[in-house]
Amino acid sequence: MLVDTFGRVATDLRVSLTDKCNLRCAYCMPAEGLDWLPSAEALTDDEVVRVVGIAVQMGVTEVRFTGGEPLLRRGVVDIVTRVAALQPRPRISLSTNGIGLSRSASALKTAGLDRVNVSLDTLDPVRFAELTRRDRFADVVKGLEAAADAGLTPVKVNTVLMRGHNDDEAIPLLRWCLERGYSLRFIEQMPLDAQHGWDRSVMVTAAEILAMLGDEFALSPVGAEERGSAPAEEWLVDGGPGRVGVIGSVTRPFCGTCDRVRLTADGQIRNCLFAREESDLRGPMRAGATDAELAERLAAALLAKRAGHGIDDPGFLQPARPMSAIGG
Ligand code: SAM
Ligand code: SF4
Numbered sequence: 001m002l003v004d005t006f007g008r009v010a011t012d013l014r015v016s017l018t019d020k021c022n023l024r025c026a027y028c029m030p031a032e033g034l035d036w037l038p039s040a041e042a043l044t045d046d047e048v049v050r051v052v053g054i055a056v057q058m059g060v061t062e063v064r065f066t067g068g069e070p071l072l073r074r075g076v077v078d079i080v081t082r083v084a085a086l087q088p089r090p091r092i093s094l095s096t097n098g099i100g101l102s103r104s105a106s107a108l109k110t111a112g113l114d115r116v117n118v119s120l121d122t123l124d125p126v127r128f129a130e131l132t133r134r135d136r137f138a139d140v141v142k143g144l145e146a147a148a149d150a151g152l153t154p155v156k157v158n159t160v161l162m163r164g165h166n167d168d169e170a171i172p173l174l175r176w177c178l179e180r181g182y183s184l185r186f187i188e189q190m191p192l193d194a195q196h197g198w199d200r201s202v203m204v205t206a207a208e209i210l211a212m213l214g215d216e217f218a219l220s221p222v223g224a225e226e227r228g229s230a231p232a233e234e235w236l237v238d239g240g241p242g243r244v245g246v247i248g249s250v251t252r253p254f255c256g257t258c259d260r261v262r263l264t265a266d267g268q269i270r271n272c273l274f275a276r277e278e279s280d281l282r283g284p285m286r287a288g289a290t291d292a293e294l295a296e297r298l299a300a301a302l303l304a305k306r307a308g309h310g311i312d313d314p315g316f317l318q319p320a321r322p323m324s325a326i327g328g
Contacts, residue, residue: 001059002261002298004271004305010261012062013055013090015048016327017073018265023097024133025121027160028324030195031133037325043267045075047285049082051263054295056086060261063090066327068265071100077111084112093117095158095328099136101143105150116147117156117185122166123176131165144182155182160189161204170204170212178242185232185245191311192273194322206233206248213244255308261301262327269298271305273326276319279304 002010020036021029043051052063063083070076071094083092091114098118105116120140122128128137147155157177161167170186177184186209191198213219219235222243231254232245248254255272262270267282279301281294289297310316319326 002302012260013060014262016265017070018068019325021069041266064093066095080111098140098143102146105146109150116152119158157182157184163202171216187247188250191318192323205251206246269301274309
């Protein structure tokens with residue numbers, strides 16, 4: 001079992017398949033992009049599947065592929081197929097910007113993918129191009145449609161609101177998602193951008209989002225027992241069945257029930273998004289470590305997990321790795 005000193009058990013493994021991306025979202029990356037990881041430093045498909053297999057033996061039941069943009073990884077369908085064949089079979093999901101999903105949704109479903117989360121921060125193509133520095137709005141919409149058609153449901157949409165950029169879109173985005181049967185979740189903007197430009201005054205807080213939505217919709221909270229350890233607080237919209245979630249990572253931290261652990265594309269275990277230490281699995285793996293030895297390293301990495309992310313601590317320091325290289 002993957003347990004930390006506070007008794008939290010990690011059952012949800014986030015696996016970054018690449019740090020590369022074909023968008024440059026303003027809250028994530030600078031317009032010029034980043035220096036991508038040299039391919040020799042990235043785990044091979046076999047290495048990824050091996051680590052996931054060990055984690056599954058240690059009690060992981062949820063595997064989410066992410067990045068960077070995971071659909072840029074050539075072997076993604078094969079990796080999903082192999083992870084879906086593990087015993088016990090974990091639930092498998094993918095976080096994507098949606099570009100490329102129209103081509104791969106059906107193959108991913110056949111491979112064993114259960115669900116997708118697609119990031120979309122605006123319904124305005126011009127604004128999309130400004131926020132992501134790429135003119136790809138139509139591709140994302142097509143990707144969402146393909147995901148729903150392929151049965152990768154419930155299709156979830158993730159939105160980050162930034163004051164003065166897209167904070168006027170909370171209501172239109174929710175309406176748009178409800179009409180299409182997508183489940184929308186707002187995520188508070190976190191200090192994890194590569195350019196270290198996070199500004200608390202630009203972040204739109206969970207309370208503000210709920211106030212905006214509450215003016216337009218009747219929101220009734222979904223019980224904590226249904227939410228479990230999920231970071232999103234959820235509400236039924238106008239009596240349901242539509243729902244909306246808000247992930248108040250900064251102002252309503254959920255560290256006390258965190259069940260996550262992360263594997264970066266270069267084989268580092270991170271026990272928290274905000275961790276400043278990592279535990280290397282790639283080196284030992286390439287030096288011939290056995291599964292039992294890798295499992296020991298994984299367990300030790302979890303033991304060192306801190307109580308909380310500490311964003312409000314006076315000494316808070318943003319981790320050196322940005323969100324796109326951690327795997328959000
Ligand atoms: N490229 C894929 C995508 O955009 O969905 C997967 C990786 S992305 C890092 C995963 C999630 O992190 C996305 O929903 C994105 O909106 C979110 N994200 C990125 N930077 C963030 C930040 N600074 N604060 C909050 N969420 C962020
Ligand atoms: Fe790329 Fe996702 Fe970061 Fe946007 S949030 S730049 S799509 S990794």
